[in-house]
Amino acid sequence: MRTIYILNFNLKLTSLIGVALLTFFCGAVAAKSPQEASVTNAKTNAKVPFRDIPYLKEAFIDASPEKRKDDIPVGKLGIDGGDKAVIAELAQDIANKKYGFVDSLLIAQKGKLLFESYYLRGRLGLPHGQASTTKSYVSLAIGRAIQLGYLTMADLDKPLVNFLKELDLSKLVKGAETITLHKALSMQSGARISREQIKEFEKNPCQLKGQRQVQTFLEQSPLISSTSQGFKYQSIDPRLVMQVLDAVVPGTAKDFIKNELLDKLGITEYGWEDDVSGLPMGPHSSSMTSRDMLKWGMLVMNKGQWKGEQLISKAYLARATNKIVRLGDDDIFFTGDNVTSPGYGYYFWQADMKAGNKRYFTRSAQGGGGQYIILIDELDLIVVATGHERDDRTMQMAAGGVLPAFVKK
Numbered sequence: 001m002r003t004i005y006i007l008n009f010n011l012k013l014t015s016l017i018g019v020a021l022l023t024f025f026c027g028a029v030a031a032k033s034p035q036e037a038s039v040t041n042a043k044t045n046a047k048v049p050f051r052d053i054p055y056l057k058e059a060f061i062d063a064s065p066e067k068r069k070d071d072i073p074v075g076k077l078g079i080d081g082g083d084k085a086v087i088a089e090l091a092q093d094i095a096n097k098k099y100g101f102v103d104s105l106l107i108a109q110k111g112k113l114l115f116e117s118y119y120l121r122g123r124l125g126l127p128h129g130q131a132s133t134t135k136s137y138v139s140l141a142i143g144r145a146i147q148l149g150y151l152t153m154a155d156l157d158k159p160l161v162n163f164l165k166e167l168d169l170s171k172l173v174k175g176a177e178t179i180t181l182h183k184a185l186s187m188q189s190g191a192r193i194s195r196e197q198i199k200e201f202e203k204n205p206c207q208l209k210g211q212r213q214v215q216t217f218l219e220q221s222p223l224i225s226s227t228s229q230g231f232k233y234q235s236i237d238p239r240l241v242m243q244v245l246d247a248v249v250p251g252t253a254k255d256f257i258k259n260e261l262l263d264k265l266g267i268t269e270y271g272w273e274d275d276v277s278g279l280p281m282g283p284h285s286s287s288m289t290s291r292d293m294l295k296w297g298m299l300v301m302n303k304g305q306w307k308g309e310q311l312i313s314k315a316y317l318a319r320a321t322n323k324i325v326r327l328g329d330d331d332i333f334f335t336g337d338n339v340t341s342p343g344y345g346y347y348f349w350q351a352d353m354k355a356g357n358k359r360y361f362t363r364s365a366q367g368g369g370g371q372y373i374i375l376i377d378e379l380d381l382i383v384v385a386t387g388h389e390r391d392d393r394t395m396q397m398a399a400g401g402v403l404p405a406f407v408k409k
Contacts, residue, residue: 087402104128135284138245185347327343362374362375
């Protein structure tokens, strides 16, 4: 069994240099998509697919993260919060793949990054595919549009098609006008387009350019009745929401997301693939560094404020990140003995985590393979994780491995 040590600042130099050199020689770049290029071979300039990034020979574990020029305050695990021994044991378990193929784990409390670790394909400054965590960023972009007055809270309950002026409403399926922005944000649109249908549409991409994407979807989609519309986790809903964002903000949705969120947060190393429509992908296909994922979490934890500026509407954030749809414990994969009562908001998940005899309410952005930003408000605690694990156990890892280190004994 390999021993993993929790390093203090003055002892971590060798491991840090090892990670830095590996990143330097590979030449880190923003990925085109979660599955495509994540690093570049310096000699050939050939992009290396994420799956071909070499595993770190040794995990990089730091209980006293270095302060960098990224506006993230840092502290020391065990001094500023948390039980160092408990997290050391968790790091050992991760390195031994107890929780599958985890690429990074970061922990922050009370606004300070206390623990930073990278494993396998995780790298300090390398954007990692976000999968469906992208949806949560789209939700926050809607919150930014509300904060700036391009949308209102009342607009959330208006028909989505009202914002899209290029549509021919006479050709849409009956009931299309009942799809509100609220329903699309909470995966309750009632529209049903399969992956196979989307692939078929993409054979003639002209019909999916701009708002023609919505026209095609809502002409071809069966729509379940408004009285029986239920929750269905799918990719069409965030695509519809991205179209609304593009329609209401000045310029394009891509520029808006960059100028009003990414630039404001100081996120410069990232990837965000375009949809065939020409807009940024709504359901998935962005990539962020683990530290930048933490920034998104801090933004939500701070009720939409960043460096003293209110970026996201407080009223929107309160609705978006809390339960709108209530689900059963058997309805979703991430529940278990210590994770119960799941729910869904506007592209954010909720659940209760149990530690001892107490339950803690959590809000989280989640992406397939292990991309998580988990907020535990009562403890002012943020957990960030990335991975490439099909059998994702990140919520159990957070509940069983992280939470016990921060609750009062």
